[in-house]
Amino acid sequence: MFKNYFKIAIRNLLKNKLHTGINLIGLTLGLGVSILIFFFVQFEASFDNFHKDSERIFRLERHEISEGEEFSSFSTPVITAPTFESEFPQIENITRMISSSAQAYLDESTTQNQKLLMVSPDFLEIFDFELIEGNKNQVLNDKFGIVVTEKVAQKYFGDANPIGKSIRLKMGDNYEEYRVTGLLENVPSNSSIQFEILMNDKNLDFNIAEQNQNNWYNVYGEAYVKLNDASSKASIEAGVDPMMKKVLGEDYEEGTYFFTLQPMSEIHLTDDANTGMAETTRPTLLWILAGIAFLILLIACINFTTMAIGRSTTRAKEVGVRKTMGAEFGQLVFQFLTEAFLTTITALVLGLVLAELLVPTFNNLFEKELTLVYGPVQILILAGLVVLITAMAGAYPAFFMSNLRPIKVLKGNLSMHFGKQALRKGLVAFQFFISFLLIASTLIMVNQMKAIRNYDLGFDQEMVVVVDVPYVPTQSFVSSIQLGFQQAELYRQALVRRSEVQSAGITVSTYGDEAFWFAGFPLENGDQFDFRVNFVGGDYLKTLGLEVVEGRGFNPDPGSDSSAFVINEAFAKAMKWDDPLGELMPNPRFDPHQIVGVVKDFHHNSLYKEIEPILLVKNPATFFSGINMLSINSSTNPKVLVKGTGTDFEGFRTMLENEWKQVFPLEAFKFSFLDQTIEEQYKADERLGKMVFFAAGIAILIAAMGLFAMAALSIAGRTKEIGIRKVLGASSVSISWMFNKEFLMITVAGVLIALPLSLYLMQNWIGQFAVKDWPSWLNFLLLAIGGIAFTLIIVSAQAFKATQMNPVKTLKDE
Structure with a gap:
């Protein structure tokens, strides 16, 4: 019996080639795009699910409240992890997680910048990253032991077994030998934590002085905890305030500095701009994409239904004859649904081919690594789509046509309208x-x-190249910036002698919502004043074309203007300074300084945000003397901004690299375009x-x-x-x-x-x-x-x- 249903359905479909072809093309397009989107949504929803205890894993979030305004960040003090571990027995494991980088030897004449993740020994006890070789209880115990992924092992050692081999990394002033103690599978693409090399967080000693590691107001990296029981979250958060009172002593103010625990399941999918180190996706995007997929499928199904209604007169006579011959209502419904099913299943096969063809374009568009894997979840999605489309597209023709009275149909008394015209017009209008x-x-x-x-951002971004200068790690934050600027100045001086260079400046921050550092200091009345800061040198203002509306810019000579500050108009307005030149910061803790110039407001943030007060500084020591709060979400490494004179970029790039090799012969040359950085936002x-x-x-x-x-x-x-x-x-x-x-x-x-x-x-x-x-x-x-x-x-x-x-x-x- 079922065989006959399929035979008749195939004959009907082949008989009406135009009708069938349009339905197939529409459903194929709809299914191809929808499959891709639904698989993408499922992929994004699967982030971090491979950690078997993910419901017990949480990330610490730091909160500070000042003048009724709350500032939150996932950056935490170094001392947070050991303090939480000792204060809360509900914590099974805890790890710090500090992102860093170092120059690494590929061979005696080649180095490259290598990304690192400094973690506590408990890291692999918390997260289920697949260890191929090594004991997860031991691989991170040694300060000079590292765990590498397969990709990194291939890069440094080829096909040889990396265990026991060494990589030379520049930590501090010297290169240190790090022995490979563990080999990991490449980090899954659906992990919000991405890394290449893991090393013990004892290596923080190379970058952070001990006094800063024990300071609750200096933050570096993030911290994750694994609880004995997920329900312990509330009791830990309730105990944070007593803990802060204990550790801060006289500096403690109730409810102004505290921590909360963010569940692992909430890390990847978030609309919050504060994302920390994790890779995130806005759930709004997924809802929009899923809505688009559904609308496209709906249009294709409407085509199916409206054409079935359009052909209702012809099919009505067929139904009349079948009923006269004894066909029952259920059999007729099944016949029509069989036709819808065959069309849908054929379109599904073609849609899968189309989806596979579209995957590279989709990955390029969204910068993802999506692959169409047909596991149990994906099979259920496909089965659900077939059932949904068969029901949506075939239900009305099946039930309406099967319910017709044969005597009216065969006598020719069937009205050409019988309610279907309004529905057909409504469906087309909805399309x-x-x-x-x-x-x-x-x-x-x-x-x-x-x-x-x-939009005019208030500065010049055309033909401006950003060159990263080698990082100089020291235990003093100020010294690290100053030494980095000294290196950058050597390269800048080499460039300004070239006719291809119009001007060159030095900067720590380039462009973006979190690029400029967030800082603050107390005013005389006790209020907190928050602003953005950037450390600059050379011809920074000239290179970016920033307009000085009052006073002057910085002297480009390295030793000059060590006590000078330049502000933007928003800073002067926030301070209520009518004549800002010569003004001093209203905080006696600042070392001797002077406001020497005011630049016209410019957008250092993306255009999602309003212009903020900005302070430009040459000497970091003067700045650090007066602030009481600092948050850094971008690189601390100085960069050289270079403005070219012509349009021959290839020749310009070659010149930049040649000069780089003269100044830094062993360091890798790395550059980017400022306008591309802006577009990234x-x-x-x-x-x-x-x-x-x-x-x-x-x-x-x-x-x-x-x-x-x-x-x-x-x-x-x-x-x-x-x-x-x-x-x-x-x-x-x-x-x-x-x-x-x-x-x-x-x-x-x-x-x-x-x-x-x-x-x-x-x-x-x-x-x-x-x-x-x-x-x-x-x-x-x-x-x-x-x-x-x-x-x-x-x-x-x-x-x-x-x-x-x-x-x-x-x-x-x-």
């Missing part, structure tokens, strides 16, 4: 509504991102915009096929009427307009609903920017006109073809 909603949203996003790209929204644009294109293509099929079916059912009208003298234009009116009303209805709704829905997205730019009403008018023209072209083409038929042939067919 257009979805399509125009996606197109209007794309228009808003493209316009906003264009405004962001063209908006990549997430650029990607989302591209995805919505792609989805809008797919939606329009599927809707176009649906409109084509519906127009064809509608006109095919009225060929005799067209013949009679032509015989009575109707023109081709009037007949074409008769059909166009019906579909134009549907198009206009979709546009009128979609455009205002897109403005409403996009308010939250565009509201995240400090700089906003909505498209003009003319853009939306052109979009509406384009939609109307789109409908006119498709329907008119079908109508014109029908009007060219000889009325004699259409009228004698009875």
Whole structure:
């Protein structure tokens, strides 16, 4: 019996090739894109699930409250881990996690920058990273023992077994030998913690003085804990305040400095800008992508349903004959659902092929490493899609057609309307509504991102190259910055002698929401004043084209202006200084200093954020003498900013590298473009915009096929009427307009609903920017006109073809 259902279904599908082809193409496109998106959403939801005790793993979050304002960060003091371990018996394991880097020897003449992760010995007891060789209880016990991933082992040792071999790393002033004690599988791509080499956190001694390691107000890296029981979280958080009172002593102020525990499951998926070292994804993005996938599938299913309704008259006679021959209602339903199932399963196979082809493009767009793995979860997703689409696309035709009364059908008394026309028009209108909603949203996003790209940031970013200077680790933070600046100055001096260089400056921070350091000091009235700071040297202001509106900029000579500060307009306004030149910071702890200049406000942050007070400093010792709070979320390594004079970048880059080899013959040359750094800030929204644009294109293509099929079916059912009208003298234009009116009303209805709704829905997205730019009403008018023209072209083409038929042939067919 089932074999006959499938035979008949296949015959029906092959008999109506246009109908079947449009359904297959629409469902294939919808399924291909949807499979990719649903697998991506499932991949993002699986982050960190491979840790078997993930529900007992938490990350410490530090909170400081000043003047009613709360500042939170995942950066913690070095002393946090041992203190928590001794104070809370509920903690089973704890680890510090400090990201660092060092120059590493590849051979006697080549070095490269190597990323490191300093961790406590308990690290591999907390996390389930797969250890291939070594004992996880011992591999991190030795200060000079390291654990490497397969990728790193291949880079340094080729195919040889790395255990027992050494890597030379520059720690402090000297190169140290580090012996490989463990080999790990490469870190899974769905891990929010990424690393290449693990080393014992005793190596912090090379970078951080002991007094800073025991200071509760100096923060470095992060801390993770594994609890005996996940329910202990509340009791630990309740005990934090008594612990802080104990360790801070006289500095303790109730409720102003404390820690909370963030569950591992909440680390990767977050809308919080404060993400710490973890790789994160905004859950809003996943909801948007999942919504897009569902809408595309819905449009494809609507095509299936509307075409089934369009062919209802032909199929109604088939149903009448079958019922007369004894077919039951359930058998007819099963027959129609079998056709929907066969179409869906074929489209699924083709959709999987399409999804595989789109994976590289998708990974490139979202900078992911997604692979389509067909495990139990993925198989369930695919099975669910087949059931959902079969039900959505086949349910109405199956149940409606199977319920027809055979006597009316076979007598020819079946109304051409019987409720289906309103449903068909409604479904087509809904298709257009979805399509125009996606197109209007794309228009808003493209316009906003264009405004962001063209916005004047207040500084010059064109042809500015950023060159990283070798890091000079010392136990003194001030000394490390000063020594780094000395190295950077050697390279800068070599560059300014070249005719290809217009100017060169030195900076610690470049650009971005957390690039400039966050600092603060107490005012005379006890209030806390917070601002952003950057350490600069050379011709920093000139290289970036920053406009000095009062006073002067820094003298580029290394030994000059050691007590000078330069501020921006926002800083002067926040301090309420009418004449800031010569002013002093209202805090006697600052070493002797003077405000020598004010620069016009510029956007050091991305355009998601407003301009903040900024302090530019040449001598870090003067600055550190007066502050009581500092938070660093970016590199502490100085960089040289180089502005070129021409447009020959290849020659310019070669010159930069040649001069580098003269100054740092053993160090790796590394550079980037300032404008690329700026563009990086908006990549997430650029990607989302591209995805919505792609989805809008797919939606329009599927809707176009649906409109084509519906127009064809509608006109095919009225060929005799067209013949009679032509015989009575109707023109081709009037007949074409008769059909166009019906579909134009549907198009206009979709546009009128979609455009205002897109403005409403996009308010939250565009509201995240400090700089906003909505498209003009003319853009939306052109979009509406384009939609109307789109409908006119498709329907008119079908109508014109029908009007060219000889009325004699259409009228004698009875």
